[in-house]
Amino acid sequence: MKQLKLSLILILLTQIQVSMAQKIDYEEYDLPNGLHVILHEDHTAPVVSVGVMYHVGAKDEEPGRTGFAHFFEHLLFEGTKNIPRGKWFEIVSSHGGQNNANTTDDRTYYYEVFPSNNLKLGLWMEAERMRHAVINQIGVDTQNEVVKEEKRLRYDNQPYGHFLEAIKDNVFTKHPYKHTTIGKMEDLDAATLDEFIAFYKKYYIPNNATLVVAGDIDKEKTKKLIEKYFGSIPRGADIVRHKIEEPPITQERHAVYYDKNIQKPGIMQAYITPSMKDRDAYALDMLSNYLSDGKSSVLYKKLVDEKKKALMVGAFNLTQEDYGTYIIFGIPLNDKVSLEDLTKEIDEEIAKVQTDLISEEDYQKLLNKVENDFVNSNTTMQGVANGLARYHVLYSDTSLINKYLDIYRNITREDLRRVAQKYLNKNQRVLLKYLPKKDDQTKSEK
């Protein structure tokens, strides 16, 4: 009884207090050359973020040329017609700024954050990168070595570092999501300078780019500066995209991966889910929170806390533009627990969300969590800029930055059950055993 009363109070409390989550004001327009511009003015701190998101990622790579999109994230810091080789980072830091870039399977994002008196510099540098980056053999050769070290650092030398690679390789058969973003080093070794130049000319064009300027700016002055630096960059040939259809998984696939950096095995389940733009992707996000986010989540509570069978257990919905991948993983606490046993336990919980509705209280918990994440995603100008760019480039709807919370709020408990029934069935998944490797074992088996 005590528990019930408590729950009711909690729900009441949440509903009374109206959320004050802030609204992000922005303005957006296109330049005649197709560059999409988004401006957000906020004078809280004398800081400005300048970012450009190009709609090109690992999924756009030619067969046999994996790793290209990410390689550009290195190559395009080498220099431009007016920025000598190796000076990019020096210019940024000697003007008190910071910069970085990142690549996913869907897009590549470059940004600088400066004290606001260097807005012009930020715009100029991004225009330089778009207009005439210098791509030459010495840059390709140096960055080729650096990327190999990045791969060793992040994946090859880390326990469980190949887990996502193994999942993608087994989940996708046709779609380029099959490959890792960092790509195969053989592919990069085999690539020619002409191929890199062609890739730049094809994708690094204003009509495939979104420029976001956020922070301590005057919008009208900023527009004039953007026109000045970006206006004369010629439009490129329109990019024709063909979505590659991935046939659904209809029979449970079994796979094994051996990792020489581990001594405790793991088990992973992976399901194909719809595009991040699909309303169901939002529901699956909530469902992964329900299963494994926080100590009161069902998988943690049951497997780590109560039954003490898992050292670690998690579920996440890897959302992407064409398809998502819903991944559940577990590492047994000790060798008394088999991977089969852990799978059985996880499957029981999936069966429950497919059969029963989650409680009102748990549902409210999921909404609170989403709201908390929303507020925390907008704490810096760089965070806001990235959000604005992402919603425009990947969702074709910038206004989602203010609306996505409502989408989550409109997902019902019935929706959660429905998506579990629709996407999380045994015959729709890959079951991957991730095992310690010895010298003479193959890396993977199918």
Add this chain to the structure above:
Amino acid sequence: MKRLAYILPAILLLLNISCGSNKKTTKTENQSKAMQTEDINQMPQPDPAPAIKFQKPEVFKLANGLTVIVVENHKLPRVSASLRIDNQPIRLRNKKGSDDLLSSLLGTGSETVSKDEFNKKIDFYGANVNLYDGGFYVNSLSKFFPEILKLTVDQALHPKFSNEEFKTEQEKLIEGLKTSEKSTPAAASRVTNKLAYGQHPYGEITTIDNLKNITLQDVEDYYKRRFTPNHAYLIVVGDVTLDNVKKMTKENFALWPKAPQVRDVGLPAIINLPTEVDFIHMPNAEQTELKVVHRSDIRKNNPDYQKVLLMNSILGGDFNSYLNMTLREKHGWTYGARSSFGTNKYGALFRATTSVRNAVADSAVVVTMAQLNKIVNEKVDPKVLNNNKQKYMGNFVLRMEKPATIANQAYDIFVNNLPDDYYETFLQKIDAVTVDDIQEVAKKYLHPDQARIVVAGNAKTTVPGLEKAGYNIKYFDKYGNPTQPPKMGQQLPQDLTVQMVIDHYLSAIGGKDQVAKTKSTETVYEAKMQGTVIKMTNKKMAPNKFASQTEAMGMVFSKEVFDGQKGYKMIQGQRQDLTPEDIKTYQNDTQPFSEIGLAKTGKLARTDNFDDNDYYVVVDNEGTEHFFNVKTGLKDKIVQHKKIQGRDMSQSIYFKAYKEVNGVKLPSKIVISAGNGQNIEFNMIDAKTNSLTADDFK
């Protein structure tokens, strides 16, 4: 507005930037297109620097010693609070891990709120909460903050430790350590701390043995001794009012009893010794971890602090630094290289760290040390110094975007005993640093001649180069215990001969008599590759007859036959007679056991180790390496080296699960590895001895 008391005038320095060109840009938009093109090829000049607003945090203290720092910021509806207990560290010796266990146990129930109830509420409010042995951190929407804080403080100050939870967390920590047992980066960090800090508490590492040794009572004692308000700080930032925080603090912390004053005993010194290499042999390393460390003597309240900050920034503080520009941008050996000077008042290290590919690890050590020496011995380029000053000034502005910066600065002032205007005058001190200062502090605080060079990687590829470079090398296991140098292959037993290795092999597979009785062998193996079955048949007959055939999908893929005098090869239907050279090779072989001949033609090369077994390596005329297990005598692997398009390619073939066939043992499993993970596993499906005739070799 009152709290926005300090406004630093525009930092003139930010205008002071050399750009390579002094051309004034006074053009307006109406000018010709040609002019505009020229303009956009010009790097723009900065506008006047923005003013920095220093918001003063509110600070008050409770009777029990807890200092509360509050920064109000109502931009977003969220609040964060952290409790930090600034106690001097202590040595825990064989109870090291009590602190980790306390971190795990905090939050598993208080006197009035059970673990489940606590977890449920925290998750329900969507908040982030982390409790640990030195305090806690919470972050939540402001509407739920009072409740979250109350729940968290209750777990922290009124914990109810249960034996059941203790046992669970103990096992989880032990199993958790196992997940990084084979990790090279984890071993490198662990050993570096242990060796560099020595007897200092920061040098203690949590091991599985220690964890097993700890009792619940140890954890409770640790909690009672350490979780006290005397030197504690509560930092609250965000959408709260000072009055509310005062009220909440009183309700939640007023009854936290002050601990009796204990006089801190002196901490053991961190000792610098003449430079040496401390090597951790990790045979599975894909990359070598390299850390150059020594004691750091700089503290934030030292007038040299800003000088050291800039000196380090030039050496390895960012992308443009000496270390990164050589190791990454010049050589392409690493994804990044950085250095730092710790300033912790209880003890700190200087560290220069990078991860490089194994083949260049020895060179990376030499280059890294050269950069350390460079900043000690050479004056820095004034332009480089100026660039680094501008970086600090700009980044100072950028940090102001986060309200937590103000709070952290206030905390820093308390904990490190800094003057009140420390941060307001910080940039002036940065600006005053000269080229001479940089070299002076490099000489004073950087000690390339008293550093530990910790290298975690493969001894075989790296140690010869380090020895050549003249370093004194010590060896440690992955927990920092001194150990013998790993077997590098040059210490073969002096009186060992190839014949002895082969004799051991022959007796292992059944004895010389059985081997002599076996005049021929015929084996069939099958492998599955992407659904296709591959069948391999090998026929061998005394004295040197040999035939081998691979088929897939009913088609012969390749074939090789030698009848003692002549023979042929067939690859995908193309038949080729054996060359005189091939014939010579076949004639010298001894079948059905080619190892017998190896005793005459092979050379003992070295010892090696893989999969925790030791091997004698015998190299034959063609350069193929044969690995004989020191313990069992069996041949477990061969490695063939071939030149393909000018590049050296090696291929390993493993022989596993030896099985007796009519008195002699033959491998029932053969794994062929191309080195890049494309392995093929063949399983024996049939084996016969003494069944062949000369007709089988046509």
